[in-house]
Amino acid sequence: MRRDIFQAIADPTRRAILVLVAVQAMTPNAIAEHFDIKRQSISKHLRILSECDLLVPRQEGREIFYELKIDKMKEIDTWLDQFRKIMEESFKQLDEVLFTLKNKKK
Amino acid sequence: MRRDIFQAIADPTRRAILVLVAVQAMTPNAIAEHFDIKRQSISKHLRILSECDLLVPRQEGREIFYELKIDKMKEIDTWLDQFRKIMEESFKQLDEVLFTLKNKKK
DNA sequence: AATTTGCGCAGCCGATTGGCTTCACATATA
DNA sequence: TATATGTGAAGCCAATCGGCTGCGCAAATT
Numbered sequence: 028m029r030r031d032i033f034q035a036i037a038d039p040t041r042r043a044i045l046v047l048v049a050v051q052a053m054t055p056n057a058i059a060e061h062f063d064i065k066r067q068s069i070s071k072h073l074r075i076l077s078e079c080d081l082l083v084p085r086q087e088g089r090e091i092f093y094e095l096k097i098d099k100m101k102e103i104d105t106w107l108d109q110f111r112k113i114m115e116e117s118f119k120q121l122d123e124v125l126f127t128l129k130n131k132k133k
Numbered sequence: 134m135r136r137d138i139f140q141a142i143a144d145p146t147r148r149a150i151l152v153l154v155a156v157q158a159m160t161p162n163a164i165a166e167h168f169d170i171k172r173q174s175i176s177k178h179l180r181i182l183s184e185c186d187l188l189v190p191r192q193e194g195r196e197i198f199y200e201l202k203i204d205k206m207k208e209i210d211t212w213l214d215q216f217r218k219i220m221e222e223s224f225k226q227l228d229e230v231l232f233t234l235k236n237k238k239k
Numbered sequence: 240a241a242t243t244t245g246c247g248c249a250g251c252c253g254a255t256t257g258g259c260t261t262c263a264c265a266t267a268t269a
Numbered sequence: 270t271a272t273a274t275g276t277g278a279a280g281c282c283a284a285t286c287g288g289c290t291g292c293g294c295a296a297a298t299t
Contacts, residue, residue: 037143038287042212049219056245068288070247089245089296100216103209106148110206113155144257162275174258176277195266195275 032102035079040064041072045095048082052094138208141185146170147178151201154188158200 036042044058055073059066073093076082080099085092142148150164161179165172179199182188186205191198 031145033139033145033148034143037140039137039139040287042139046215046219049216054245055247064287065289066245067247067290071287074247091246095216097216097220100213104213107206107210109152110155110201110203113152114203146257160275161277170257171259172275173260173277177257180277197276 030075030079032079032081032099033106035075035081036103038072040069041076044069044072044076045081048093049095049097052085052092054090054092058093136181136185138185138187138205139212141181141187142209144178146175147182150175150178150182151187154199155201155203158191158198160196160198164199 036045040062043061047053047058047061055066055070058073059069062069073082073084077084077093080096082093083096085094142151146168149167153159153164153167161172161176164179165175168175179188179190183190183199186202188199189202191200
């Protein structure tokens with residue numbers, strides 16, 4: 028059972044759930060109302076999202092409110108950082124090339 | 134056949150390929166050397182990454198160099214923006230609450 | 240106490256995934 | 270021209286995915 032954050036957000040329903048819950052913590056039933064999917068299937072998604080720490084359940088009587096753990100989202104951002112860094116490097120090298128060319132012109 | 138960027142980066146091999154290619158455009162054979170996977174399987178991954186515009190193939194004789202299309206990566210960032218916005222709103226509301234509390238104290 | 244409500248779990252099932260092997264084909268190279 | 274090399278496409282297969290239904294259980298309501 029792979030259970031990383033990237034596999035979690037691969038599913039469009041799960042991404043939509045995250046957006047919903049981001050605005051306001053919600054119960055499985057309330058979430059299910061927004062989809063053409065049985066409540067149990069939503070539950071399965073919530074389990075996956077919880078297992079990789081994107082959501083956190085908070086019990087309140089017989090209801091369970093699922094809340095977004097925004098910090099976990101930052102992991103995606105961190106992954107993107109690699110590319111920002113690499114691209115920055117590329118531009119730096121490009122700048123050097125351009126600088127060299129400019130100097131040669133003189 | 135789902136083919137969106139989130140499904141593309143769900144696979145760890147594909148994420149590694151993206152990082153490799155980000156540094157420098159590479160041929161399928163060169164990429165395959167970095168994995169314990171047959172070249173043909175890598176080809177399949179390259180096809181998927183190309184189909185959702187994360188990579189671009191550049192033919193050079195009988196070799197094909199796959200290059201990262203960094204712009205496409207920004208789509209992930211754009212998706213994350215939703216959450217940044219929502220969180221910003223939450224903090225704004227929290228600030229208001231704190232402000233009200235402070236005033237009540239007086 | 241009986242019923243309703245909110246929920247998760249287990250198990251079924253067709254579709255998809257991500258490996259693999261075998262092949263065909265075009266471009267170097269001998 | 271014959272051979273070696275770089276590549277993608279097709280098809281196989283076990284594992285996983287994402288729906289579904291049918292439970293059981295605890296909390297709330299009657």
